[in-house]
Amino acid sequence: MLKEDLIAYSKTIGIDDIGFASADPFLTLKERLKQQQALNYQSGFEESDIEKRTHPELLLPQAKSIIAIALAYPSKMKNTPKSTKEDPRGLFCRASWGEDYHTVLRDRLDKLQAYLQERVPEAYVTSMVDTGELSDRAVAERAGIGFSAKSCAIISPIYGSYIYLGEMITSVPFEPDTPVEDGCGTCNICVEACPTGALVQGGQLDAKKCISFLTQTKGFLQDEYRKVIGNRLYGCDTCQTVCPKNRGVDFHTQPEFEPDPEKVKPLLKPLLTISNREFKDTYGRMSGSWRGKKPIQRNAILALAIYKDDTALPLLEELIKSDPRPVIRGTAAWSYGKIAANKQPEALRFLSERLEVEEDEEVREEIQKGLRFEKEITP
Structure with missing residues (x-):
């Protein structure tokens, strides 16, 4: 009873x-x-x-x-x-x-x-x-x-x-319920679709390769993952969206989980200059904010390189020159080089100048990576 x-x-x-x-x-x-x-x-x-x-x-x-x-x-x-060429957007996963x-x-x-x-x-x-x-x-x-x-x-x-x-x-001894029978069968779609191969095999995850984990790290993102995360700012839904068991599944039973479109798919460039107070006021009630604004900003900078948004170059220049956080300066330099190599090769002179004055070794390495993008397209 x-x-x-x-x-x-x-x-x-x-x-x-x-x-x-x-x-x-x-x-x-x-x-x-x-x-x-x-x-x-x-x-x-x-x-x-x-x-x-x-x-x-x-x-x-x-x-x-x-x-x-x-x-x-x-x-x-x-x-x-919608994302546009002039105003690209990032994305928070559904769990946020x-x-x-x-x-x-x-x-x-x-x-x-x-x-x-x-x-x-x-x-x-x-x-x-x-x-x-x-x-x-x-x-x-x-x-x-x-x-x-x-x-x-x-x-x-x-x-x-x-x-x-x-x-x-x-401590109350309730009668246990019966577990649900496995429903995957021979389906292996999620394993095959995982962008980083984090699903080593069905039921086994290398969490350190999972994009959900990678978007939450605070340091420099490894080179091999920078393109793969795309415009993801927090989390990844790939294994869920490809799953046949999720086809047509969309429940809105909890008012608290209804998304604000402008928050869960925000414009990227404003994120580069958002203050701590603005970030807390805007995103503080979302689970995707728990690591603070730095990982979100780093991911936004990487996404701008994927979009090849040359209108972001002035913002990136300012970060490279003035941001006190090495991860942001360095990632901005990498992204700047990636964008400039495709749009404005002459702008890479700026990176050469920054290399002369930058003292942090990791940031210097990222600037050098940005400069190599120019060499890749030089005839």
Whole structure:
């Protein structure tokens, strides 16, 4: 009865799906994580302690069950702004549309926890979303929310992979739900479509090659990935958009996740001069802002080179001359050289002048890369 009541209550507070699992150790996951660690495939953003990631009783000694929840987010937006030659735009992935999902899921979990503890005052409970120790996907899979796909995402039979996940460990012994049967079969489209080959094979991800990870790093982006990220400012949706299970899937059940088109597909050039205050006011409520403005600006600079936007050269010149951050100066120099080599070869004299005065070795290396673009097109 309590389980049915909890399910019914979850619908009244905006939870799209809910499932129940045992709090037994995740032993299969444990071996997989050990392998990932040995192969150096982890991003570094996740919890490093494999024991905590796989043993719920370490997080809650009284653990008997885990309640998994899922909230659907949209895959399409209305009135999508178009990029033009004069005004190119970048893109935030769908998982960063609307309000930060961590905030929204915590709100739902807090309400669910309050209801459970009202019904069972002696219950022990602890909840987490994404940044917690447990693997959201492993819990969701065990709880019957969806199956673990070759893309390493959980795919719900109803909502596809466009879902956010959270969980609650509790001392209440709920009857577990039945896991969803694997639905990938022989399909390997996501693995083949991954732009960087980060999906090593179905179900195995080299997180350090994943564009979602790369767009969040703060240092210089490796040369081999600079063209591949395209106009992505944060995250990557390729493995989701090519998935047949996501065909026609587009749910708008959560008002908080509705995108503001001008924020999730913003003009690139204004991002180069945005202040910290403006960035926080504009993007601070989005999950894609959590690393600050520097990675977003770096990615915007790289995107301008992909677009070969020569109207951005004056802005890039100013960054190269005046920005105090080496990553921004250096990336701007690389992008400047890439654009100028195709549009205005004579403008590369500016890079030669900057090379004479730049003191940071990494920035100097990026300026030299920019200068080499001129040599590549010289007859």
